Each structure stands twice: as structure tokens, then as C-alpha cells.
Amino acid sequence: MMDTGLLVLRLVAGLLVAGHGVQKVSFRLGGEGLAGGVEEFRRDGFRGGRLTALAAGGGQIGAGLFLAAGLLTPPAAAVAAGVMTVAVTVKWRNGLWVRHDGYEYPLFLVVVAGVLALTGPGRWSADHALGLTPWPGWIPVTALVVGPVSGLLTRAVLHRVPSAAEGAAGNARTAG
Numbered sequence: 001m002m003d004t005g006l007l008v009l010r011l012v013a014g015l016l017v018a019g020h021g022v023q024k025v026s027f028r029l030g031g032e033g034l035a036g037g038v039e040e041f042r043r044d045g046f047r048g049g050r051l052t053a054l055a056a057g058g059g060q061i062g063a064g065l066f067l068a069a070g071l072l073t074p075p076a077a078a079v080a081a082g083v084m085t086v087a088v089t090v091k092w093r094n095g096l097w098v099r100h101d102g103y104e105y106p107l108f109l110v111v112v113a114g115v116l117a118l119t120g121p122g123r124w125s126a127d128h129a130l131g132l133t134p135w136p137g138w139i140p141v142t143a144l145v146v147g148p149v150s151g152l153l154t155r156a157v158l159h160r161v162p163s164a165a166e167g168a169a170g171n172a173r174t175a176g
Contacts, residue, residue, distance in 0.1 A: 006122030007070075014068030017080050021060025024053055025050045043084045044090045059083045067116060070125020072132070074139045077117035078147035084109040085151025110148060117143040 023031035024040070031037070037053035046052050060083050066076035087106035098104040117140040120133050127133045 003122040003124050005009045006116070006119060009112065010070055010116060010121055011068050013109060013116070014064045014066070014076075014080075016064070016068065017084070017109060017113075018061045018064025021057040021062075021064060021083075024057030024060065042061070045160055046158045048158055052158060056083055056086070058148050062162070063113075067113070067121075070121030070127050071130075073121040073125070073127050074117045074135055076144035077113040077140075078150070081110045081113040081117075081144075081147025082151040082154065084113070085112035085148040090153045113147060114144050117147075 009062050019029050022029050023136060024037035025031070025034050027033050032039075034053060034057075038049050041048070041052050041056070048055075063076045063079035063083065066072055067080055072074065074109050084106040088103040088110065091101060091103040091106065094100050095102045096107075098106050120135060120140070125133070129133075
């Protein structure tokens with residue numbers, strides 16, 4: 001039964017993370033295309049434009065699909081946790097609950113990725129079929145740390161201070 005539970009968890013979480021990435025770079029799944037992804041990152045205070053949107057979207061798509069398949073699970077979990085940690089930092093100012101655009105959902109995906117790194121993908125996974133499981137204990141623990149830390153570093157490196165005009169426009173939007 002545990003393997004069935006891990007399979008369901010991997011499929012749902014992995015496909016949600018991948019779908020989140022698809023939205024960043026395309027018009028699929030309600031996305032606004034790459035230009036929309038670039039604009040979202042700009043609004044959220046990131047520099048890097050297309051490269052940032054492509055890296056984030058590609059990381060989410062790849063990590064999500066790898067998690068869903070149970071392939072290279074600890075590194076995939078680290079990437080998923082990293083990109084979703086960035087989302088937590090963006091939504092932090094809105095509080096916890098998703099109803100107010102809070103960080104509840106991305107935090108949940110960070111935790112699920114961490115759990116999958118620690119537990120492994122289960123028997124019904126590509127890792128198991130390829131003989132990669134069980135992973136040596138230091139690998140899941142490293143993934144558990146590297147994912148969120150890389151997300152925080154990404155936020156620190158790519159965050160930009162909005163210009164006076166952008167700050168005024170943002171203040172006008174939130175005042176009404």
C-alpha cells in the first residue's frame with residue numbers, strides 16, 4: 001500500500017509542478033505565454049526577463065515530470081523545492097492562506113518534494129526499475145537542503161529593487 005500511496009503522491013505533485021511550469025512558458029493550461037511569464041516575474045521583482053521565465057518554467061516542467069515518473073527523485077525533488085521556494089518568497093507578504101494569494105500552495109509543494117526526497121519514489125518508479133533505489137542516505141538529505149537554499153539564493157540574486165515609477169504604480173494598484 002505504501003508504494004501505491006507514493007505513486008499517487010508523485011503523480012499528483014509532479015504533474016502539478018510541471019503544469020505550473022507549462023503555464024509560465026506557454027498558453028497551455030491557462031498560461032499567458034512566455035511574454036506573460038516574463039511579465040509575472042517582472043511584477044514580482046525579478047530581473048532576467050525571458051531567461052528567468054524559461055529557467056523557472058523549464059525547471060518546473062522537468063522536475064515535475066521527473067517526480068511523476070520517480071526518476072532521479074532526490075535531484076528532481078531538490079529542483080521542485082527550489083523553484084517553489086522562490087514562489088513562497090514572492091507570496092510571503094500576502095500571508096499563509098492561498099485565498100489571499102498566500103504561500104500555502106507553494107509551501108505544500110516544497111514539503112511534498114522534501115518528503116519524496118526522503119522516502120524515495122517507491123517500487124513503482126523509474127528509479128526502482130533502473131536499480132537506483134535505495135539512494136544513499138546523504139543524497140536525500142542533501143536534496144532536502146539544496147532545494148530550498150538554492151531557491152533562496154535565486155531570489156537574492158535575481159531580486160531587483162523596483163524603480164520609483166514601478167513602486168508608485170504598484171502602490172496605486174494596491175490602494176484601490
